[in-house]
Amino acid sequence: MKWILYDIGGVLEIVDDHSWPQVLEKSWSVRLGLSVQELRARLDAAGLPDTTLQTGVADEYWRKFGAALEVDDVEVAALRAQLWDAYCGQANVELLAHARSLRGRAGLAILSNSGDGAREEEERRFRFSSIFDPICYSHEQGVAKPDAGAYLTALKRMGASAEDVLFIDDNEAPMRGAEDCGIRAVLHRDNATTIAAIERFLAS
Known part of the structure; x- marks a missing residue:
């Protein structure tokens, strides 16, 4: 067969896939009142797990994501939904x-x-x-x-x-x-x- x-x-x-991450990053920076550089620096320092080669790490990723950007669970959920909308097209x-x-x-x-x-x-x-x-x-x-x-x-x-x-x-x-x-x-x-x-x- x-x-x-x-x-x-x-x-x-x-x-x-080449452009949506940058578009999303800019949208988040405006939404959170951060520069793109500060957004990147906070996330780079957050110790986020690699979600591309392992399962069961999404919750840890978003918990650390929220802590790094100092946003509550409601805002994390909104940003998470925004990411998947961009990712899936x-x-x-x-x-x-x-x-x-x-x-x-x-x-x-x-x-x-x-x-x-x-x-x-x-x-x-x-x-x-x-x-x-x-x-x-x-x-x-x-x-x-x-x-x-x-x-x-x-x-x-x-x-x-x-x-x-x-x-x-x-x-x-x-x-x-x-x-x-x-x-x-x-x-x-x-x-x-x-x-x-x-x-x-x-x-x-």
């Missing part, structure tokens, strides 16, 4: 519809660099589990793209050989990482081109 392996941010979700409806249409023709899976809590937030918004299995998040696997371990773990979970997988990502480094593992890869730029590449792969 052939597999299509999708990234999330910038592919299944319409969001610019909007569903790429066209590409998700195409993925649904592939059921029975290919296995469908996700490999995404992520933060602790991403599975719950994205499932609530987009119901990815109704289309994709497995969903491989870096914070759950303990390894992130473009590390070879991320792809090898995904292959193991899919029960697939590298040559039977097409990987789709909107960044070149993860795409090259996949190719280094023997996985064919497509750099996502627009839906029409990506869908055409998927169809060619499945017809080959």
